[in-house]
Amino acid sequence: MTLDGKCPSGPIETAWDTHRFNMKLVNPANRRKYNVLVVGTGLAGAACAATLGELGFNVQAFCYQDSARRAHSIAAQGGINAAKNYQNDGDSVHRLFYDTVKGGDYRSREANVHRLAQISVNIIDQAVAQGVPFAREYGGLLDNRSFGGAQVARTFYARGQTGQQLLLGAYSALSRQVHAGTVKLHTRTEMLDLVVIDGRARGIITRNLATGALESWIGDAVVLATGGYGNVFFLSTNAMGCNVTATYKAYKKGALFANPCYTQIHPTCIPVSGGYQSKLTLMSESLRNDGRVWVPKSAADATKDPSTLPEDQRDYYLERRYPSFGNLVPRDVASRNAKTVCDEGRGVGHEVDGQRRAVYLDFRDAIQRVGKSTIEARYGNLFHMYTKITGENPYESPMRIYPAIHYTMGGLWVDYNLMSNIEGLFVLGEANFSDHGANRLGASALMQGLADGYFVAPPTISDYLARVGWGSKITAEHEGFKAALGETNDRIQKLLNIKGKRPVDSFHRELGNVMWDKCGMSRTKEGLEEALKRIPEIRAEFWENVNVPGENKGVNQSLERAGRVADFLEFGELMCLDALERAESCGGHFREESQTEDGEALRDDVNFCHTAAWEFKGVETAPTLHKEALTFEHVKLTQRSYK
Amino acid sequence: MKITLNVWRQSSPQAAGAFVKYDVDGVSADMSMLEMLDVLNDRLESKGEAPIAFDHDCREGICGSCGFMINGVAHGPEKEITVCQTHMRSFKDGDELTLEPWRAMAFPVMRDLMVDRSAFDRIIQAGGYVSVRTGSAPEANATPVMKEHADMAFEAAACIGCGACVAACPNAAAMLFTSAKVSHLGLLPQGAPERDKRALDMVAQMDKEGFGHCTNHGECEAVCPKGISVNFIARMNRDLLKATLRSTR
Ligand SMILES: Cc1cc2nc3c(=O)[nH]c(=O)nc-3n(C[C@H](O)[C@H](O)[C@H](O)COP(=O)(O)OP(=O)(O)OC[C@H]3O[C@@H](n4cnc5c(N)ncnc54)[C@H](O)[C@@H]3O)c2cc1C
Numbered sequence A: 001m002t003l004d005g006k007c008p009s010g011p012i013e014t015a016w017d018t019h020r021f022n023m024k025l026v027n028p029a030n031r032r033k034y035n036v037l038v039v040g041t042g043l044a045g046a047a048c049a050a051t052l053g054e055l056g057f058n059v060q061a062f063c064y065q066d067s068a069r070r071a072h073s074i075a076a077q078g079g080i081n082a083a084k085n086y087q088n089d090g091d092s093v094h095r096l097f098y099d100t101v102k103g104g105d106y107r108s109r110e111a112n113v114h115r116l117a118q119i120s121v122n123i124i125d126q127a128v129a130q131g132v133p134f135a136r137e138y139g140g141l142l143d144n145r146s147f148g149g150a151q152v153a154r155t156f157y158a159r160g161q162t163g164q165q166l167l168l169g170a171y172s173a174l175s176r177q178v179h180a181g182t183v184k185l186h187t188r189t190e191m192l193d194l195v196v197i198d199g200r201a202r203g204i205i206t207r208n209l210a211t212g213a214l215e216s217w218i219g220d221a222v223v224l225a226t227g228g229y230g231n232v233f234f235l236s237t238n239a240m241g242c243n244v245t246a247t248y249k250a251y252k253k254g255a256l257f258a259n260p261c262y263t264q265i266h267p268t269c270i271p272v273s274g275g276y277q278s279k280l281t282l283m284s285e286s287l288r289n290d291g292r293v294w295v296p297k298s299a300a301d302a303t304k305d306p307s308t309l310p311e312d313q314r315d316y317y318l319e320r321r322y323p324s325f326g327n328l329v330p331r332d333v334a335s336r337n338a339k340t341v342c343d344e345g346r347g348v349g350h351e352v353d354g355q356r357r358a359v360y361l362d363f364r365d366a367i368q369r370v371g372k373s374t375i376e377a378r379y380g381n382l383f384h385m386y387t388k389i390t391g392e393n394p395y396e397s398p399m400r401i402y403p404a405i406h407y408t409m410g411g412l413w414v415d416y417n418l419m420s421n422i423e424g425l426f427v428l429g430e431a432n433f434s435d436h437g438a439n440r441l442g443a444s445a446l447m448q449g450l451a452d453g454y455f456v457a458p459p460t461i462s463d464y465l466a467r468v469g470w471g472s473k474i475t476a477e478h479e480g481f482k483a484a485l486g487e488t489n490d491r492i493q494k495l496l497n498i499k500g501k502r503p504v505d506s507f508h509r510e511l512g513n514v515m516w517d518k519c520g521m522s523r524t525k526e527g528l529e530e531a532l533k534r535i536p537e538i539r540a541e542f543w544e545n546v547n548v549p550g551e552n553k554g555v556n557q558s559l560e561r562a563g564r565v566a567d568f569l570e571f572g573e574l575m576c577l578d579a580l581e582r583a584e585s586c587g588g589h590f591r592e593e594s595q596t597e598d599g600e601a602l603r604d605d606v607n608f609c610h611t612a613a614w615e616f617k618g619v620e621t622a623p624t625l626h627k628e629a630l631t632f633e634h635v636k637l638t639q640r641s642y643k
Numbered sequence B: 001m002k003i004t005l006n007v008w009r010q011s012s013p014q015a016a017g018a019f020v021k022y023d024v025d026g027v028s029a030d031m032s033m034l035e036m037l038d039v040l041n042d043r044l045e046s047k048g049e050a051p052i053a054f055d056h057d058c059r060e061g062i063c064g065s066c067g068f069m070i071n072g073v074a075h076g077p078e079k080e081i082t083v084c085q086t087h088m089r090s091f092k093d094g095d096e097l098t099l100e101p102w103r104a105m106a107f108p109v110m111r112d113l114m115v116d117r118s119a120f121d122r123i124i125q126a127g128g129y130v131s132v133r134t135g136s137a138p139e140a141n142a143t144p145v146m147k148e149h150a151d152m153a154f155e156a157a158a159c160i161g162c163g164a165c166v167a168a169c170p171n172a173a174a175m176l177f178t179s180a181k182v183s184h185l186g187l188l189p190q191g192a193p194e195r196d197k198r199a200l201d202m203v204a205q206m207d208k209e210g211f212g213h214c215t216n217h218g219e220c221e222a223v224c225p226k227g228i229s230v231n232f233i234a235r236m237n238r239d240l241l242k243a244t245l246r247s248t249r
């Protein structure tokens, strides 16, 4: 199989416009004859479903929560980037494009990223028109801030609730179409399989989470906007229900999964406090502007009250190792260093499973320098949140932080049209792999989700539909649907019939520990090989010894979780395999074997300047690797350095 | 610590429910309320018993999925937080807690602590939006918005749609929720053209869903995890009155 990204030729600046002009259109009178299934109502899915509805297509939208408004996009805090250059500080479409390619450590497609930067400006217009209450200046115009180390202030924000406000905007557009009758919304409905007929995506199988009923849905195109797979690590900053099921099932039906090993770790999260921990909470990175990161010099001092430790017994390891960037080194560098000092036994805080995994983030000096009230004005809400969760007061004793999984850059492989290698299967938002390469810049996920949903997918889906026409009649009686429905039902019955001894979560935790240890912040050949041995063992025990109480009738949350964990138990293996295969370090993927003398990530552009896209061959059979070569014509390949 | 729970168990919407008592030991003060339920549920699952069903997702107080009554108070004893953010350090060893679902005619119980809040979605579908097609938006900075208005609109827009306001209201009214959306959009110039129609349509839907009427108890504001102010209800009532007078329908 040769992977064709279908990137338009010609100058990159006009490529998207030219491409749009060349696309086919569906006559307005015919649009309602097409059925499009949109799975997911986060930023990407809600924006896409609403826009297709406005155009007059017949849309069925699905989400697993009880309302479309609760998709995980709601939790994004920091902001959304756009190349508006309202601050006149030198930003431009080209600069956002350049920063994103470089930030992605040269593992994304230039053409896609350029389009993203171009569209970013339209997103802000759209959101404001919907009533998204972005922060404003006294003159009434929109305010911006600089985010995640960017040198320009291009981030739009709505206090610490940017994702919530953008999602509510998309949700309102979606609700308007539900009212208009163009979109039918199916909440508490989980997609459990994709139906492919004659090489085309033609439908999905869902389970109604309120009744347990399995249903077949027929479509002329299927859109997956089902978010990221960070929960493969069990503990992450993702919502509890985030899963890989929809994309993994599509993978099992032939869609290629690209770069699954690219995951992003956020350095400033509240550490684990006990074995019961269910998720991790992110604290804004802005804290590192004033907080100083340290651990005791000696492991013996790990349990001492930090305020009693004099200056010469503290190790401000980021300031020591990176004198010019200090506490503001990029996310992955900060994260890996925290792991290193904890591995050395110098971690602080609660002991969980015999280890202390936290470092101090100390505001003592900042409070002395600028005063408590200034710190309160800057971070009051974050300090409040920290106190609520930990019961400690960060004005008096240092915060404790530790890295956590936050975002997944990998996802289903898509071409420039956001269509996977399966005809008629479109993948949007965090679920696809397309724009962030090996590392995502802060405030760029919201931008990508909305770009995909509002502006990219609607015309490319229309083009696809215009080309295939609506003539082909398929009913739920088709063999393809009957087989998928049968398999889904069998799997559910199998899960329910095991009635073993261990609860579902215990397997998820066990898998998460393996993933975090072996395929987390830093990875080695030996570690990954161990994980590849261990995961199938956990999976085997799961299928023998899990206890999923109840039956497939009505609400059964154990069954919901069991299905998702079963998929993670297969997917984790694919991630480790991809991480093993990519013997270089790049972006969020750090292979200990591939580092500079200073311990920094070392890319290998000769052997790995490609996208790795995996083809399913069977659960117990190794998948086939396909490579899409990446070329860089506009941004020169360079090695990054933060010394 | 050891906590005793009286949990409302109801196996389906049609079934009769009842309180069931559970003793949970080994509870840590650092656990959240939902993590404490996870621990209990793991124990129930290991024994092959049905775990307690409750809605939850983000566990950060922002998605609005979670919510139930703790000893008769929506989202429990702490101010301005959801149950997912309530930590066990708010309670003490030996405490007995009664956990019950939201009770309102418009929110039928689905199972245990889980209710059907789709009525809220239908209120939004009735008019909780600005009618702007993708692609038809003007340049964002073309219309400046007074900072005070933008800030106040944000305060209203912070509603997470959890339903605690309805659960706390003696009349099971949805005024706080509805008024928050009506005010958020009504305060912005972008929402002005549809201001009358929006208020009329959303309130009509609210009535149709079977929510009760507001008699100014203020219980809603007291339990709202996002601190939405009852002033928005007064604001909506003014909007409604003006809209009714102006209405040509
Ligand atoms: C704590 C946190 C903070 C963040 N902050 C920022 C930020 O400041 N700026 C930024 O740019 N990005 C941020 N991100 C990243 C960003 O929020 C996400 O990448 C983005 O919102 C994903 O949007 P999405 O539409 O792709 O998916 P989601 O919003 O995750 O939506 C997924 C949808 O798919 C549905 N779904 C999933 N599986 C199924 C299934 N099997 N069947 C049916 N439906 C299904 C869900 O119900 C949901 O509707 C943050 C992420 C986290 C975790």
Ligand code: SF4
Pocket: B158, B159, B160, B161, B162, B163, B164, B165, B166, B176, B177, B180, B220, B223, B224, B225, B226, B227, B228
């Ligand atoms: S107004 Fe407050 S209590 Fe009511 S739904 Fe909104 S956030 Fe919940």
Ligand code: FES
Pocket: B055, B056, B057, B058, B059, B060, B061, B062, B063, B064, B065, B066, B067, B082, B083, B084, B085
């Ligand atoms: S689980 Fe999202 S608000 Fe509580």
